[in-house]
């Protein structure tokens with residue numbers, strides 16, 4: 001099933017979004033066994049994203065095929081040390097302190113995305129769009145950090161027009177900063193339920209768990 005899901009997704013995800021950009025598929029691997037993750041990689045997954053530092057560490061050396069490693073979860077400052085040097089992209093930099101810690105621990109440039117909270121839901125982390133530009137400027141000054149774009153999680157809703165409005169707003173914000181900084185080009189937006197809408201609205205990186213692995217078993 002995993003193999004079939006990956007193959008179908010690779011076929012279905014458009015090669016480029018309406019902005020002419022390649023769409024990168026990141027497999028969200030939380031709670032998955034290394035066996036399942038390796039099956040997904042063998043079927044064509046090139047990028048994997050963890051949410052939990054402990055899982056990232058436990059599985060790190062068992063993962064085959066040398067995929068790109070993303071960290072997509074909420075990150076405690078005191079755990080950054082376990083990820084530096086092993087993470088290709090940090091998606092969820094949601095506060096200055098975290099960026100400072102990544103910069104301090106990194107021996108070479110670490111690539112990060114700023115997490116933005118576009119819906120204003122209190123349960124979600126991230127900078128409000130009104131504070132994100134200031135955060136971008138501050139974090140960009142840190143010596144070992146390269147801010148390469150935005151990550152967001154849209155609300156869990158079937159309201160397509162709301163999702164489109166929020167996704168379009170996020171893309172517009174990316175483009176605003178990108179005018180001055182061409183490297184600010186990654187928009188990580190879209191999960192199993194909303195990725196099609198997100199790609200249509202200008203996402204170029206989607207994080208899929210359920211669509212690849214099926215429903216998660218949280219009891220394991």
Ligand SMILES: *Cc1c(COP(=O)(O)O)cnc(C)c1O
Nearest residue numbers: 028072191192207208209210211
């Ligand atoms: C779990 C998770 C995903 C994937 O969610 P699905 O709905 O299973 O595709 C994407 N992004 C983040 C940050 C996640 O925690």
